[in-house]
Every structure is written in C-alpha cells, then in structure tokens.
Amino acid sequence: MSSHIPRQNRHRRILPTPAERPPITPGASASSSDQTTRRATRQQAPAACQECRKQKTKCSAHRPKCLRCWRLSKECVYDTAQLETPRQSLQRKHGELEARNSNLEHLFGFLRDGPEADVATVVRRLREGADLDNLGMHIRDGDLLLQMAVRPDMTYIYTFPYAKNMPAALAQDSSIPYVKSLLCQNTVGLLEHPQNAREEEQDWQKVYRIPFHGVELVDPRIERIHGSRWTFITVADSITRRLVRLYFILQHPFYTFFQKNLFLEDLASGRERYCTPLLFNAVMAEACHSYSAISERYRFWDPKKLTYQFMAEARRLWEIEMKSREDRITTVQASMVLCAGYSTTGLDQLGADYLVQGTRMAERMQIFGSLDHVKNPFRRKVYAMTAWALFGYQGMFAFHMWQQPLLTEPPMEPLADVSLSTEKYGEVWVKYPHSQSLTPVHFGESFVAFSQLRTIMGQIADLAARKRAQGLKFTAADAALFRTTLVAWFNSLPPFLSPEYVTLPAHLKIHLQYHNIMLGLYDSLADQSDVSPTATYREICVHSRRCLDVLLRLYYLRHGFESWNDSLPTWLLFLAQLCVRDLAQQDDPLSDEATVSTLMLCAKGLQDQGRSLYIARVFFKMLRLEMPPAIMHELDSHVTEMDGDDSSTGTGAHHLRASWPVKTISISEEPDHLWERLSLEDRRIEGPEEEDEDETAIPSSDRGQ
Template sequence: MDIVLQKDCFLQDMAHGPSRRGCCSSFLVNAVLANASMAYPSFHNRYQYWSPHNLAYQFMAEAKRLWELESDTPRLTTIQAAMLMNVNTNMNAMDEIGFNYTKRAVEMATQIGLLLPPRGSSLDGPVNGKQRRKTLSRNFTAWALFNFQALHVYILFEPPLINKPPDVPLPDPATNPEWYGQICLKYPGDTKLHTTHFPYQFQAQCQVRVIMNDMWIERFGSSRQSSPEGGTTMLPSTQLEQTNEFYARLKAWFDSLPDPLTPPRIVFPSQILPHSNYQNILANLYESITPTSSNVEMINTIKQAASCNFETLLRFYYLRHGFSYGDQFLVQPLNTLSFWSLSKVHAIVSQNHEIHEENNSELKATQSTLLLAAKGLYEQSASFYLDRLTLQLLRSKMRPQERNLLESEVLFYDRDYAGHHLPGNQHDKSIKSEENNKKKDGQTGSQTVSDRAGDNKDQGSAEKEPIREVRSKWVVTVRSVDDDPEIHRLQKLVMNNLKLDETFEWSGEDE
C-alpha cells in the first residue's frame, strides 16, 4: 500500500484551520475523500465512476476543478493530491489520463527542489510546530513521490520519471518513528492500540522501489536495443549478468527485512502485499533467460518457488482478510494470479489431449486457484471498475469449462454480472428466453434477470457500462520483464477480446 502524504502533518494542519494549512488543502482533502469513497462498502454501485450520484464522482469533480486552479503553482499538497488523482483515475481504467497527474507532480517536485538534499530548518533544535510539520511532510513526500512513480512505471512498462532516489536520508524507524508517522489499529472490545509497524514498512518499501526503479532504468536504458515489435530487449551479453545482479539485490533486501516484516510475522494487507510484489518480481525476473546446463536448475528453482510463494500469499490474504473490502493494490496481484492460472490450465489441457478432467488433480488445483483469483476480482469490482473490466477480460479468455465453474461457484448469485458482455449477446438471449417463459406462465415480462439479481434499482444498469471509455496502458497478461508490453496493454486487449469498436472517438470530458 502506497502512502502519499505524512498523515500526522496532514491531520494536524487540518485541525488548525485554513490559516495554518501548510500540509493540508481543499484540493488534497477532496482527493483523499474521493479515494476513500471508492471503497466505502455502504455505497452501492460505487464502481460507477461516471454516475453523478456517486459520492466519489462528486469529490473527484471538485478535485478536478481545484486542479485546474492549482496545477500551475507547485505546492507540496498539490503534489500529494496529484498522486491520489492518479490512483483514482487508474481504478476507473483510465491510467493513460491519470498518469499525467504524476508527470506534473514530478515537474512540480523538480521546480521546488523536493528531491534535492533538505535545506532550511532541521528537525533537530528549536523549531516551531508549523515549520517542523512542513519539513517532515516535505521529506516524507519526496520519498512517497519516488516510490509512487517507481511502482507505476513498473506496472505500465514505461521509463522511470525519476532516475535516482531522493537525496533525503531515511531515518531509523526504531529511533525516529515520528518521521514516518505511526499507524495503529484498535479492535472491537479491545482497549489497546496495536501498531502496524508502518515506519518499518515505509522504509522497506523505499528500499525495494529503488531496486525496481533501477531495473526499469536498465530495461529502457542504453544497454537495450529495439525489437521489431517496437519494444526493447537487453543485449545478450549483459542480460544474464544484469538479471543475476538484480536478483542478488532483491534477495539481500528480503533477507534484511526487520522482524515485524518477516514472513512469520506479517498479518495486515499492507504487510502481505509487498511480499507478494517481491515474489511476483522474482517469478518474472528469469522468464526471458534461456537456461543453460549450468544454470537451468537454479533458474527453475527460483521461478517455481516464487510462483508458489506468490499464490500462497494471496491465499493467506484471503483467509485472513477476505477480498470483499476495497483494496486498490489488490488488482495487480489478483490479475497476475488469474492469468497465470488460466495459462497453466490451457497448458495442461494442450499437453493431455485425452485428459479426463474430473480425475486430473493438477488441473483441479489450477482451476481452484483461477476461481480464487476471479472471486477476488469479482468482489473488488464492487468498488473499482478496473477490476470489473479485468474480470470480463479474463472470462472472455476462459474455456467453457472454466466459465461454467466461474458462473456456478462465484457469480451464481449475480446473473446480470455473469452474463454481461457475453460473446454474441448470449445474455440478451437468456433474458428474452426467461421473459418468454414467464409469459407462458401468465407473468408479465417486464422484470428482467437483472431486476431480481440486485438489491437496488441501479443493478440493471450494468448493460450500459461505458467500457468503450477505457484508456488504460496497464500491462495485463505479460509474464517477463523483457516482454514487449504493447500487445499486452489493457485497452488493446479489451478492444480485441470484448469486441469493441476501434473507431470509437474517445470523449474529451476527462482530459
């Protein structure tokens, strides 16, 4: 989970009122509330970002208005809010637009010297509370922005926006937790506060994002050559050497994790997801390497262990927390696990032409993993349109066997969703067939499947979802860090697999 602002400074300046808001602004507050509204479980149809009745839509509309007024003036709060605007837009499957917020935030950071060594007041010595909060917030935001862009260029397969980490020292979380801001939880019926060890988590996140950023500098840097498809590949002479170097750095980071973040101690989603991200990177790292007799065993061991650990972590997440509460950082691992599993299903079937599926334990286990990931996407889709769209894409690539399992085991209580965007308008046919049956029974045909499936009036509006408004460069089905991303981008996959009109002219409303 990425934190884009120093929350203690933000809340303290909010409490002090408009005259002392160096770390808080109306724009930032609206961006925060828009982000929170997307996942608030009491709001029905909260994924419908286009609906004016959606509270997230209203906060985003006000945030966009304030962005137009403030985007020309570099401020710390504007940089923080821009990152949140990027996240909010990403979850609407419009990261092509949303990433412009982060690009502008980096420009602002350069203008105010945010990534340079700290200047002015130190946190040591006599400084007033307002100046101390501003210095804390400034130093924290420098790393938050670097972390944020490092993650987003990684999942979008874009060159880094920042080539080196901030010249801002990260203090020891054990002796200076105030720099990071602590986050504690209080459970019902318990009077104690329980720490989430956020300072350790943020420091570890900064360290691994430096490695990820360096990986992408190498991928898009001078040691690369253009591929015929338009992507880039590393020169053969340096590929294995660089991969081994990054593996060693990642392994050293993992081995040096503080005790609260080690695998036996992790509990919270914000602790589990960094581990899943680490395992995902390891699983992909050697995909493009052609093994030789001297390294084939090592490479296969790393890939198999990382893939197994990645799946285990997501199962652990589900058993501890479930998938029903909106978590914006779940879509990437759930998407990865689902398409990995689907690819494995196809491989098992293709290798066994006369397979008896009901007796094949490997196929059954893989289908179980596929359904778990699909269940996660489905439950997250109540909050985020991106998950909803990803699930439809996944479903379009399934065999009839897995699609039937999905509808009987996961979507059985929401037939409107299960039928949405079926190839050949099969859903429309199923509705007409059911209406005809009801007419034969003397009932009116006005109540459709979607009217009965939901618990509110807007459930049937799923047929009108604006899928053609997708503007996402998110790389969905890629397996290797050296794959050409262009053929794996969400917008292209949606057009090719959900039979969208490629000549559709995008609305400029969100530009």
C-alpha cells in the same frame, strides 16, 4: 452667573427610580451605565407566538395565551417550549428527528435482515397499530442488550470457493516459509482444528484471528473534522469522518502520499499548510471506493456517485492550482492521490498526466536535493517524506506499466532512522474489537521497507525500458544482479515483516510484490532450455509462484477480498494468467485441481474487488474469456456473475484509457496494453461492422454537414 440661567432650567430634573443598578466599575462611564440600566429594564421574551410573529408585533410570551391573543381572542400557538429560545427549539427538534430516524433505520434494517419468524412478529405488531418509533427503539435497545449480554466470537475464517482446503502440494512444501507462519497456524490450522478457535485469545493473537477491516482507527483529531469547510460537495460530517478513517486503514499503510499527523492536524483545525481543499477532495474520492454504503460505487463515471462528485471537485481545484502557477507541497501530494485514483478505475493514461505535473512541480521545489536550506523542522519532515513517497510511487508505477521512470536518482535526504523516532512518519494506531490495548501497524518501518523495494522496482523499469528502446532483451546477468539486491533487501526485513510473523494486509502485499518481481525477472528465462542454469531459473519461478499462491490464500482466509484494495487486482490477475497458461497446455484441465482452485480464488477476488473498482470488473471479464470452456463452466458454478453489470457482452473498454500490460508476464517482453487488447476483444465479440445502407447512400460532404 446664575441670573443668566433660564427659569425653566433652574430646577434639577427628577427621574423615576431605576431598577436594580449594576455596580459601576471604575473604568466604566456614566452613559454606558445608563444604557445598561435601560436594557435591564426591558424583559425580552424568549420566543414570540405564531400570531404575534405573523403580525410583527411585540409578544408578552405569557402562557398559555399572550396578552395580545387574549385581548383579541386569537388562538395562541408557540413553536417553542416555555423558557426555550428558537435556537434551542431547533436543536431539540433536530435531536428528536435524529432519534426518530435512528429508530426507523433499526426497524427497516431488522425487516430486511432479521430472522423470518421475528420479522413476521414485527409486521403483525405494525398491522395492529404499534407505534413505529417505539417499535424501532425496542428493536435497537434489544440488540444493544444482547450485545452487552453475549460477547460475540470475533474469530472469522473465509472459505475457499472451489476446493475447501489448501492443496497438499502447497501445505506440505517446507521450502515455502509462509506455511510455517503464525498466520497459517491461525487460518489453515483453525480450519483443520476449529475447536482451537473457541479458546480464550490474548490481545497479540487478535491480529492473526480478526480481519483487518474490522479494526477502528484511533485518532481523536478525526472527531474534530468538519468536511463542509473543505469541499462544496453536500455530505454529512459523519460520512467524511468515516471516509477519513477508512482511507488511513485501507490505503495509507501501502500507498503513502503525505504525512498523516500534520495532515490531520490541519484538517481538524482548518489550516491550509499541509492540507488543502484539493488534497482533501482527492483523498475523499479515493476513500469512496471503500465505503460500502455507496451502492455500485465502482461506477466512477456516474454523476450521482460521491466518487464522481469528489473527483470532479478535485479536478476543478487542480485546474485552479495550475492557473495560479504557485508550487505547493500539498499539490504534489494530490498529484499522487489523483494518479492512484485514475489508475484503479482504468484511466491510468489520464492519471499519468497528474503524476508528471506533480513530479515537475516537486523538482521546481527542489525537494529531491539537499534540504539543509529548509529551517522549519515540520516542513523539512514533510518535504523529505513527500520526496521519498513520490520517488517510490513513480518507480512502482513505471514498473507495472513497463514505462521509463520519471525519476532515476533517489532523494538526497536519507530515509529517517525509525528506531530513533517512531513518529517521524506518523504511526497509525488501531483498536481490535474487545481489545484492551491499541495496536500499531508499524507504519514508519513499513514505509522505509516499501521505499527501498520501490527504488529497486524503478531501477528495473529504467533498465528494461532503455533496452526495449534499443531493441535488446533483459538478460540473465541483469536478472541475477537485481535478484541479489532483492534477496539482500528481503533478508533485512524487520521481524514483523518476516514470513514468520507477517499478517496485516499492507505487510502481506509487500511479499506479494516481492514474488511478483521475481517472476517478472525470470519467467522468460525459465523455458529457454532444460540445462543449468535454466533449471535454476525454473526453480526460482516455481518457488515464487508457490509463495504467491500461498500468500493470496492466507490473505483471503484472514482478511477476505471484499474490502477495498486497489493494488490486489494486479496480483490476482497476474497469478490467474499463470494458471490459465498452465491449464491451456493440458488435455484435461480439470484434472489439475490445485491449479483450478487457485484460478477460482483469483476470479473470486476480482469479483469481490469489482464491487469497489471498475478495473477489477474488466479484469474478471477478460479472464473469463481466456479460460478453457470446461474451466469457464466451473467458474459459473462456483463464482457467480457480477451483480449490477450493465452489459452482458464486451469487456467494458469504452470506459477505459489504460496502459496495463495485462498479458505480459516477463519484464523482457513487449507490453500488451490493456485498452488496445480489450478494444480488439470487443470488436471480435461484436463481429465485423456493417455499413448502414442509408448512411452510405449519403455523399461524404453531406454527411459532414
């Protein structure tokens, strides 16, 4: 056969000696080995110079000049450092820009907030030619050294805007349980004995001495959140993480719409079982109200604000969900978040539509019935918690709006026994400054207590709405029945929610809600006559009124009114209207210093909340217009006008679609809806409309054209 082989193929080809050949594994083929060898012989340059990249030619990457630039006598410039890839170069430059930006932020922040003498020194050094980066770095590092060297006193107590002390009639009233509480001792007590604030405090005392907005949420999953996966809004991941932290500190403990742990787990991992882009954008829109870095964040109608952008994205995603006709538990949860967001901006008439659609979807998903058919334990937990969250929220919403509740029967799945599992509802852990341990907010037990109270609120709203529809009044027997239920609930509160130990904002709000309900039940019954049992009704109202006053004062002294709290304006306006009603009956309103001081505190609270919520600004304007002239003068002296106000007259009704029954105290009265009232008030301020002569001269048919 060899005689048939062509001459040119008789000799074996001799190839050049290859470079170091990597060992061939038993499963590797000879062809793959040869390809690996050929790739190994080519030394790829980490990065080409600018000239070679411009000409699209191979670069030898020699430093300081590559071979081509040396041969052509060209200037050889590299964008990267030696042995640095383009990606590594971008990362290095990005880090340098971030460091420079941080230094400049510290520099300009110091120029804005620093002492005048120190600012003058820095300005002088700048004019002498000092490097901006070095100067900013020195200021930043100097601050850090000072922070490490000096441990600041974190105990802070706010001061009242009018009378600087608690009125004696309140402080000495032994029937008010809150004046004997630990919170009162660590606020009013420290005002009277400030030297006690300098004593070394233990970790358990921090909850009574440090404002809650000073804590940090502790959850390692938040650092793995990438907001860009969940929204088309251009925002840095650091901002979305901050917004998530603020939401779970300030909103979630009182307004609970979903299970925190499962939500964060999916948010961090990118799954869409218990977190979806719709729910995420709705949560971000709400949390923007708490982000102080957003100037004029109350302007929810401004397309430049993150609040508007996240809400617009949530609306878009909601419409897509509705078109898909797919029922999802996260959509039910988002309906509550959207309703809360619209309600606190004065658009509760729009928010109610989302709540109705979410409730109908939940009914189709049968989350209010038996959940024995749900075999997945996580899904069953989420369904049960969402059912109670929705049932409680719509009952509370109906109570405040004095409407018929959407649901009257509570979920069949009972509330979980928190003593058996603290993680059933997802605990919220926070860390106080300089604390050695984490502090729970007792979320599970709080959620159970809130759900029970909101069930009662829904029952009151249901009965009151049915009686109004029949032209009947809420009777004393009705009020007594609900009072018995409320008192039994109040007496069964866990220790941390009792008047003696209550301190956190969400826990204080549950007491504010309780006394608000009592006043709503009995206010109209207290003035019918001077005989028993009317005297008893009056005592109930006086007691709840005083408790409400003390609670708001303690809340302010410990936590202040600046941080976002979208339920607080309701109680501030409620108590303020009681004060206005009392002062209007006196010949000299200023003689009642205690009532005036309470009114001033409520006005300041509305002003502070107005930085975050437009509805609070509207409440403030409306309250100011209702004050007696002498009180209005005192208000202007002690509580300044709102900053950034775009209208000196009017109430701002043109931005509202609100059904808040703002002028109504008792549940048995006909509701006085906010939007209609403010529209009438604006027309009264502006005066009667005058017809334009030119317009009236045009026939109606031509006007339509």
